[in-house]
Amino acid sequence: MSRLAMVIDTRRCVGCQDCVVACKTENQTPEGFNRDWITYITKGRFPTLSMSIQSERCNHCDDPPCVSCCPTGASHVHDFGGIVLVDKDECIGCKACVASCPYDARYMHPDGYADKCTFCVHRVEHGQDPACVSVCPTHCMYFGDLDDPESEVSKLLASRKHYSLLPEAGTKPRIFYLE
Amino acid sequence: MNLSRRRFLKIAGAGAAVAATATGGLVALGRSGAAAAPRERGLRTVPTFCDVCFWKCNAIATVRDGALWKIEGNPIDPLSNGRLCPRGTGGVGAVSDPDRLRTPLLRASVRGEERWTAVTWDEALGYIAEKMQDIKAKYGPEAVAMFSHGLGGAFLKHTLKAYGAINLAAPSFAQCRGPRDVGFELTFGEGIGSPERTDIANARCLVLIGSHLGENMHNSQVQELAEAVGRGATIIVADPRFSIAASKAKHYLPVKPGTDLALLLAWMNVLVAERLYDQDYVAAHGFGFDAFAAAIASYTPEWAYPETGIAPEVIRETAREMARHRPATLVHPGRHSTWYGDDAQRSRAIALLNALLGSWGRKGGFYTPASMTVPGYPYPPYPRSGRAKVDNPDHKYPFASEAITTGIRDATISGQPYPIKGWWVYATNLLQALPDQAATIEAIQQLDLLAVVDVVGSETAGWADVVLPEATYLERYDDLNVELFRQPFVALRQPVVEPPHDQKANWWIARELALKLDLAAFYPWTTIEEYLDHRLRGAGLSLAELQTKGLVRGAPQPIYYEDGVPPTFPTPSQKIEFYSVQLEQKGFDPVPRYTPPDPGPPGAFRLLFGRSPVHTFSRTQTNPILAQAMTENELWVNASVAQRLGLATGQRVRLRNQDGVRSDFAIKVRATEAIRPDCVYMVHGFGHTAGMLRHARGRGASDAQLITAYKTDPLMGGTGMNVNFVTIEQEA
Numbered sequence: 001m002s003r004l005a006m007v008i009d010t011r012r013c014v015g016c017q018d019c020v021v022a023c024k025t026e027n028q029t030p031e032g033f034n035r036d037w038i039t040y041i042t043k044g045r046f047p048t049l050s051m052s053i054q055s056e057r058c059n060h061c062d063d064p065p066c067v068s069c070c071p072t073g074a075s076h077v078h079d080f081g082g083i084v085l086v087d088k089d090e091c092i093g094c095k096a097c098v099a100s101c102p103y104d105a106r107y108m109h110p111d112g113y114a115d116k117c118t119f120c121v122h123r124v125e126h127g128q129d130p131a132c133v134s135v136c137p138t139h140c141m142y143f144g145d146l147d148d149p150e151s152e153v154s155k156l157l158a159s160r161k162h163y164s165l166l167p168e169a170g171t172k173p174r175i176f177y178l179e
Numbered sequence: 180m181n182l183s184r185r186r187f188l189k190i191a192g193a194g195a196a197v198a199a200t201a202t203g204g205l206v207a208l209g210r211s212g213a214a215a216a217p218r219e220r221g222l223r224t225v226p227t228f229c230d231v232c233f234w235k236c237n238a239i240a241t242v243r244d245g246a247l248w249k250i251e252g253n254p255i256d257p258l259s260n261g262r263l264c265p266r267g268t269g270g271v272g273a274v275s276d277p278d279r280l281r282t283p284l285l286r287a288s289v290r291g292e293e294r295w296t297a298v299t300w301d302e303a304l305g306y307i308a309e310k311m312q313d314i315k316a317k318y319g320p321e322a323v324a325m326f327s328h329g330l331g332g333a334f335l336k337h338t339l340k341a342y343g344a345i346n347l348a349a350p351s352f353a354q355c356r357g358p359r360d361v362g363f364e365l366t367f368g369e370g371i372g373s374p375e376r377t378d379i380a381n382a383r384c385l386v387l388i389g390s391h392l393g394e395n396m397h398n399s400q401v402q403e404l405a406e407a408v409g410r411g412a413t414i415i416v417a418d419p420r421f422s423i424a425a426s427k428a429k430h431y432l433p434v435k436p437g438t439d440l441a442l443l444l445a446w447m448n449v450l451v452a453e454r455l456y457d458q459d460y461v462a463a464h465g466f467g468f469d470a471f472a473a474a475i476a477s478y479t480p481e482w483a484y485p486e487t488g489i490a491p492e493v494i495r496e497t498a499r500e501m502a503r504h505r506p507a508t509l510v511h512p513g514r515h516s517t518w519y520g521d522d523a524q525r526s527r528a529i530a531l532l533n534a535l536l537g538s539w540g541r542k543g544g545f546y547t548p549a550s551m552t553v554p555g556y557p558y559p560p561y562p563r564s565g566r567a568k569v570d571n572p573d574h575k576y577p578f579a580s581e582a583i584t585t586g587i588r589d590a591t592i593s594g595q596p597y598p599i600k601g602w603w604v605y606a607t608n609l610l611q612a613l614p615d616q617a618a619t620i621e622a623i624q625q626l627d628l629l630a631v632v633d634v635v636g637s638e639t640a641g642w643a644d645v646v647l648p649e650a651t652y653l654e655r656y657d658d659l660n661v662e663l664f665r666q667p668f669v670a671l672r673q674p675v676v677e678p679p680h681d682q683k684a685n686w687w688i689a690r691e692l693a694l695k696l697d698l699a700a701f702y703p704w705t706t707i708e709e710y711l712d713h714r715l716r717g718a719g720l721s722l723a724e725l726q727t728k729g730l731v732r733g734a735p736q737p738i739y740y741e742d743g744v745p746p747t748f749p750t751p752s753q754k755i756e757f758y759s760v761q762l763e764q765k766g767f768d769p770v771p772r773y774t775p776p777d778p779g780p781p782g783a784f785r786l787l788f789g790r791s792p793v794h795t796f797s798r799t800q801t802n803p804i805l806a807q808a809m810t811e812n813e814l815w816v817n818a819s820v821a822q823r824l825g826l827a828t829g830q831r832v833r834l835r836n837q838d839g840v841r842s843d844f845a846i847k848v849r850a851t852e853a854i855r856p857d858c859v860y861m862v863h864g865f866g867h868t869a870g871m872l873r874h875a876r877g878r879g880a881s882d883a884q885l886i887t888a889y890k891t892d893p894l895m896g897g898t899g900m901n902v903n904f905v906t907i908e909q910e911a
Contacts, residue, residue: 009409011408011409011427012405012408012409013405014392014393014394014401014404014405014423014424014427014792015393015423015792016264016265016393016394016396016401016792016793017265017792017793017808017809018262018263018264018265018268018792020265020808021265021268021269021793021804021805021808022265022268024269024804024807025248025249025250025268025269025271025804026249031803031807032807034807042421042851042852042853044852045852046421046433046817046818046819046852046853046854046855046856047421047431047433047855049421049425049426049431049852049853050426051421051423051426051853053423053426134251134262135251135252135262135263135268136262137259137262137263137264137396137398137401137402137405138401138402138404138405139262139402139405139406139409140405
């Protein structure tokens with residue numbers, strides 16, 4: 001069993017949105033909807049300022065409320081790497097998962113089903129990185145298996161200070177940000 | 180649309196079972212819409228190079244079931260290292276852009292009304308050729324000028340030079356990097372080039388002055404910036420705005436706009452006064468150091484404080500930090516440098532600061548680009564003209580090293596030194612690129628012919644007599660890109676898909692025009708493949724090889740002095756010119772001297788502009804993918820100022836400049852701590868007025884519209900554009 005995760009180095013990230021654009025072209029998301037996005041948080045008073053930049057998406061939580069609340073089983077944890085996926089043919093469009101996600105990572109596809117980041121499972125199953133990771137010009141994103149202590153992501157988390165988003169939601173997210 | 184999207188998701192869900200089939204040239208492509216053509220199935224990849232900006236990253240495009248799907252970096256590319264920037268990634272949107280020009284257009288009413296008659300290529304080029312022959316008969320061939328941007332203009336330039344044109348210019352000089360290149364040429368004898376010869380990857384200290392890498396998305400440089408940050412290099416940023424780069428900096432210096440030269444002089448003063456500069460390097464390579472040192476002796480940090488707003492101890496501390504890491508301290512020369520009219524001298528000060536740090540030629544500073552030779556095509560010689568070029572009469576700007584766009588515009592308006600009656604405009608939107616739009620329109624009204632070649636219908640195309648729709652870079656061959664970089668390479672742009680309508684490649688347009696102008700002798704080749712193969716065989720390569728690989732790298736060569744590159748400085752003294760006799764002889768300051776900027780009218784804000792990582796100039800706002808990433812620009816206003824003026828983020832305002840020009844469209848306020856209170860900022864390229872840009876028209880505001888004033892650089896004719904001031908008017 002593997003637990004796939006993403007580690008993002010906020011020091012290197014410049015917030016250029018290449019991850020957002022690459023996801024859009026790779027996954028052909030509908031106009032006006034994105035599976036990933038950037039948040040920019042500026043703190044302080046001019047000129048003593050700091051800014052943090054985060055590339056955000058579905059956290060592929062270990063304990064995903066979107067899966068437990070799904071009435072049809074459309075939202076499910078995939079055998080491969082524990083990726084959280086939606087089977088759009090099983091989805092009845094009730095939006096319970098959209099409401100349950102603490103990260104607001106899901107949207108309703110115009111065709112009537114819940115949609116979100118798949119960790120590019122169609123690429124990952126063939127040994128490639130997700131599109132956002134492989135495109136990043138700053139090399140700020142890493143993808144790998146948390147259960148493998150030798151993986152790059154495990155080593156980075158062991159050696160560098162990091163945080164995840166909304167840990168208090170208790171969903172055990174698998175996107176980590178290096179400080 | 181829904182059907183195809185669903186079908187795609189099924190394919191994606193199946194795990195992309197179809198492997199990439201072939202890498203290489205075009206297999207037979209059915210013209211889209213042609214009923215008889217069999218539909219292509221499966222995946223196909225084609226290497227080519229990007230054209231969303233001028234960086235020209237090498238890429239691999241993927242076609243799925245006959246339709247362009249995506250484009251990714253070519254892993255063997257030294258520029259992208261297999262990773263395109265967001266604009267390159269979103270470049271596929273250029274093909275599906277709903278506002279693409281589809282067919283040649285002939286003006287059907289008065290200029291600028293944008294009423295058109297669709298015509299055939301034969302009619303359009305026939306009309307143009309006849310006008311050009313009339314102009315030649317009446318005024319001489321020099322009366323036809325050309326403005327262009329990028330590699331794509333190569334063939335059109337060739338045709339026009341064969342016709343006898345001599346006045347060819349690009350806004351990339353006098354509206355962009357010109358002052359920087361001239362400042363470095365005056366100091367080291369060589370410019371910076373593109374891609375820049377900056378060794379950011381190995382810098383231990385990187386100094387950015389108004390250069391916002393990360394927002395300014397020149398791919399290799401941003402990759403290297405991230406590399407430097409990741410390694411823990413010291414970043415020093417001087418900028419009126421807290422840019423993305425500033426957020427990575429150890430030292431952020433919120434310099435008062437227009438006073439960068441004062442800061443540079445004070446830094447140099449500290450390095451000299453505290454003897455922190457590279458004394459061996461300066462002794463070995465410098466000319467006129469003592470006179471230079473005397474000239475900057477009064478520019479102390481205490482002197483600079485009231486000018487720049489930067490405290491003396493911060494100036495000293497950052498100067499010492501630069502000295503600590505030399506020669507791997509890179510004071511970046513920037514790129515867009517036409518700011519205040521003293522820009523070549525400011526750039527020269529940047530060059531001199533680097534010279535003090537000994538970074539020119541050294542690892543972590545400026546490397547010496549490696550080159551490879553790919554011979555040009557053997558054409559007959561162009562006709563000789565007895566006339567001088569019009570852009571810089573009597574060498575009024577003695578150090579201009581390229582043609583000045585605004586000089587051609589002035590000559591067009593005045594008819595002096597001789598009339599200019601025809602303009603060709605290739606892939607540049609002069610109305611957004613040049614300051615003073617009214618002057619550009621006045622010049623256009625003097626013309627007998629304005630022909631515009633572009634992919635989308637810009638404001639400039641809107642004023643044209645003839646608009647020619649070009650195939651996008653993903654649908655055409657272009658000339659080779661022979662690149663100077665750390666490792667040289669030659670790269671091929673080749674078609675990935677066919678143009679969807681009646682668009683044509685620029686080489687085809689240029690060749691057909693030449694045939695209509697009786698210039699067939701200048702086109703000994705018939706097909707572009709023939710031309711490209713001939714050039715490549717001159718370098719021991721072939722078109723077939725490039726069609727498969729996309730690029731071929733040249734042999735690695737030493738690029739640093741420490742690795743054996745001989746230090747040579749092609750200046751008059753053959754040394755690094757701390758003191759410039761050639762400047763003195765022409766009546767300019769031999770060592771840069773500071774003059775304070777005009778503070779502007781009371782209550783007004785200096786208008787600053789810059790780049791977004793997801794758009795290039797005013798060319799990409801209708802690209803549906805990039806438009807989703809950024810639909811309109813915002814006006815950055817200091818949060819305290821916004822509070823005082825009663826402005827909230829998201830509120831729409833109009834701007835009025837010092838000449839009473841009011842922005843055509845409203846722009847959203849972004850109240851932020853991240854900018855000084857004395858200026859406002861917006862991303863360039865928005866606020867389109869062009870009727871043909873239906874999906875971008877009216878979105879955001881145009882800085883270009885408000886740049887009615889400009890200050891000309893007396894050394895080289897660059898147009899300093901950060902000299903406009905605006906007040907903010909709330910929308911009712």
